[in-house]
Amino acid sequence: xxxxxxxxxxxxxxxxxxxxxxxxxxxxxxxxxxxxxxxxxxxxxxxxxxxxxxxxxxxxxxxxxxxxxxxxxxxxxxxxxxxxxxxxxxxxxxxxxxxxxxxxxxxxxxxxxxxxxxxxxxxxxxxxxxxxxxxxxxxxxxxxxxxxxxxxxxxxxxxxxxxxxxxxxxxxxxxxxxxxxxxxxxxxxxxxxxxxxxxxxxxxxxxxxxxxxxxxxxxxxxxxxxxxxxxxxxxxxxxxxxxxxxxxxxxxxxxxxxxxxxxxxxxxxxxxxxxxxxxxxxxxxxxxxxxxxxxxxxxxxxxxxxxxxxxxxxxxxxxxxxxxxxxxxxxxxxxxxxxxxxxxxxxxxxxxxxxxxxxxxxxxxxxxxxxxxxxxxxxxxxxxxxxxxxxxxxxxxxxxxxxxxxxxxxxxxxxxxxxxxxxxxxxxxxxxxxxxxxxxxxxxxxxxxxxxxxxxxxxxxxxxxxxxxxxxxxxxxxxxxxxxxxxxxxxxxxxxxxxxxxxxxxxxxxxxxxxxxxxxxxxxxxxxxxxxxxxxxxxxxxxxxxxxxxxxxxxxxxxxxxxxxxxxxxxxxxxxxxxxxxxxxxxxxxxxxxxxxxxxxxxxxxxxxxxxxxxxxxxxxxxxxxxxxxxxxxxxxxxxxxxxxxxxxxxxxxxxxxxxxxxxxxxxxxxxxxxxxxxxxxxxxxxxxx
Numbered sequence: 176x177x178x179x180x181x182x183x184x185x186x187x188x189x190x191x192x193x194x195x196x197x198x199x200x201x202x203x204x205x206x207x208x209x210x211x212x213x214x215x216x217x218x219x220x221x222x223x224x225x226x227x228x229x230x231x232x233x234x235x236x237x238x239x240x241x242x243x244x245x246x247x248x249x250x251x252x253x254x255x256x257x258x259x260x261x262x263x264x265x266x267x268x269x270x271x272x273x274x275x276x277x278x279x280x281x282x283x284x285x286x287x288x289x290x291x292x293x294x295x296x297x298x299x300x301x302x303x304x305x306x307x308x309x310x311x312x313x314x315x316x317x318x319x320x321x322x323x324x325x326x327x328x329x330x331x332x333x334x335x336x337x338x339x340x341x342x343x344x345x346x347x348x349x350x351x352x353x354x355x356x357x358x359x360x361x362x363x364x365x366x367x368x369x370x371x372x373x374x375x376x377x378x379x380x381x382x383x384x385x386x387x388x389x390x391x392x393x394x395x396x397x398x399x400x401x402x403x404x405x406x407x408x409x410x411x412x413x414x415x416x417x418x419x420x421x422x423x424x425x426x427x428x429x430x431x432x433x434x435x436x437x438x439x440x441x442x443x444x445x446x447x448x449x450x451x452x453x454x455x456x457x458x459x460x461x462x463x464x465x466x467x468x469x470x471x472x473x474x475x476x477x478x479x480x481x482x483x484x485x486x487x488x489x490x491x492x493x494x495x496x497x498x499x500x501x502x503x504x505x506x507x508x509x510x511x512x513x514x515x516x517x518x519x520x521x522x523x524x525x526x527x528x529x530x531x532x533x534x535x536x537x538x539x540x541x542x543x544x545x546x547x548x549x550x551x552x553x554x555x556x557x558x559x560x561x562x563x564x565x566x567x568x569x570x571x572x573x574x575x576x577x578x579x580x581x582x583x584x585x586x587x588x589x590x591x592x593x594x595x596x597x598x599x600x601x602x603x604x605x606x607x608x609x610x611x612x613x614x615x616x617x618x619x620x621x622x623x624x625x626x627x628x629x630x631x632x633x634x635x636x637x638x639x640x641x642x643x644x645x646x647x648x649x650x651x652x653x654x655x656x657x658x659x660x661x662x663x664x665x666x667x668x669x670x671x672x673x674x675x676x677x678x679x680x681x682x683x684x685x686x687x688x689x690x691x692x693x694x695x696x697x698x699x700x701x702x703x704x705x706x707x708x709x710x711x712x713x714x715x716x717x718x719x720x721x722x723x724x725x726x727x728x729x730x731x732x733x734x735x736x737x738x739x740x741x742x743x744x745x746x747x748x749x750x751x752x753x754x755x756x757x758x759x760x761x762x763x764x765x766x767x768x769x770x771x772x773x774x775x776x777x778x779x780x781x782x783x784x785x786x787x788x789x790x791x792x793x794x795x796x797x798x799x800x801x802x803x804x805x806x807x808x809x810x811x812x813x814x815x816x817x818x819x820x821x822x823x824x825x826x827x828x829x830x831x832x833x834x835x836x837x838x839x840x841x842x843x844x845x846x847x848x849x850x851x852x853x854x855x856x857x858x859x860x861x862x863x864x865x
Contacts, residue, residue, distance in 0.1 A: 189469040190228040191462040196235035199256040203525040214474040219677035220618040223696040233278035233443040237423035238436035239322035252422040266525040276451040284446035289439040295494040311368035312358040318418035326353035374412040473502045506555040533722035546678040547627040565798040573777040574634035576715040582664040583711040595658035596705035642817035666701040673699040770825035771864035779812035796861025803836035809849040821852045
């Protein structure tokens, strides 16, 4: 899939970008944050390019569920949505979601646009009035919308299900299909009573919908196929009215009829833009006018495609507004391999994540983790704590963070905290140029997973270059060459920071402070020589699974492990004092239980208050382990980085001088000489030793 170029002949573009409106009936959960992060990354990238990208969202505030919840709390619906709006704003901000406006559908602007679009649908003969039978509670003297009825599911027989869908089997149905219905207020059986409602005849716009949804490229191919099936099966009339009492906007010219929530909810995109324009001296037609210059881009979950690919375009087209140029659809989030469930302790609220995960950078790390999973495909994906920690630690801490810290500390010590005045390595510069073009296209096409992979590869390239060139030796005998290495690494770190900025803006802000700059997209090009650096500090610290303990209910099963069980470390393996006795022999099957794998040392440092212990970060397969080894008298930390080792990978974690060790290095000891066991030629980390 290829979208329009990020720039039109160098001229900035104008965009209106939206994510789906969260329902104001409850707090945000992590599923909401997936979509907000996906959208926010796209918007931040566009703004870094210099494009004018307006990020619009609002609370979806109307409907029977809001009524019902307010009734249970003994407050008005207006009070409920005002309270929830405050919590939504706070939670989104906790994940650095940079809305230009976060508004509400319960607004005068939304009422005006809902009435306008309704009138246009009427004028074009798309609305028909017809009488239907629906449930009426004689005790409470009111018609009962779907959420005010419970009964037995007509598909699976589950009891206490609402009148629109079954939460057990997932079936959808009309309220009149529900068996043994009762009013949710008084618990008495309702009666059927005729009522006149308004229906949009979608079939009259079938040809338009086929062209828009199937032939324009607005949807991903797999999503377009779903929409094609719906159209081919025959478009049903869409009921856009509800009987009062109902929390929503009254339909002009009707008697006690209100707009169905799904009519005015997407209009919230338009009305929120209008509010922002009025507050900022701009014209809404720039963004929503049929001939306006803006691109309109929606991000939604696959559960609401029907509304956005069929209902919404008919509404916009009939009223003469701009149609979306892209509707990016994402999959659903699972937790530890399971659908989010309150009973299993896997239904995670956004506020709980912010307050209960112990690491101070956890919200940024979640953005990174989601970015590493998201692509243009609408596939479901999982939040797994073990994988989360591995991905974050491998790329942010041990790859990018390690390259940054070792480079900046070297510049502090040897070049007076300055980028030397020296040439850079052209091979590395060209690799960055090539990556920059590919990453720009990936961002434009919402292929964030690919972006993260390319960034990780650049970090690997930088660490290998640093290790191969050995600047700690060059500075002694060839300082000019050491300067070249530093200029190259500093510029590479700058490029990586630019590429990461849409994903982890708070982390990159710390890097910007150390570069004394504020990065735009073009700053990924190599440019720094002979300039001062700011104060060096670590930009990331590793995160461990234990920091998630408060988030999950202690009674819930732990999320499935994504990698082999982490193991402790013993410092070294020594030669036996004498040959094994016959009683000391082990069975072959016992030996097979020992999991030996190759690893690559990514970082090494001394353990404080210890003469021989070193703390290593070792990549074993896709995971990065912390291994504490008693080899400090035989190896310096610098000499170990990049070295391949053999690791016992299935030992239980152990503590050595307060440091957790997750494996054991194999070494041979001959008197006072100790030598780490290594493959005799390079192999991939995680290769089995047998």
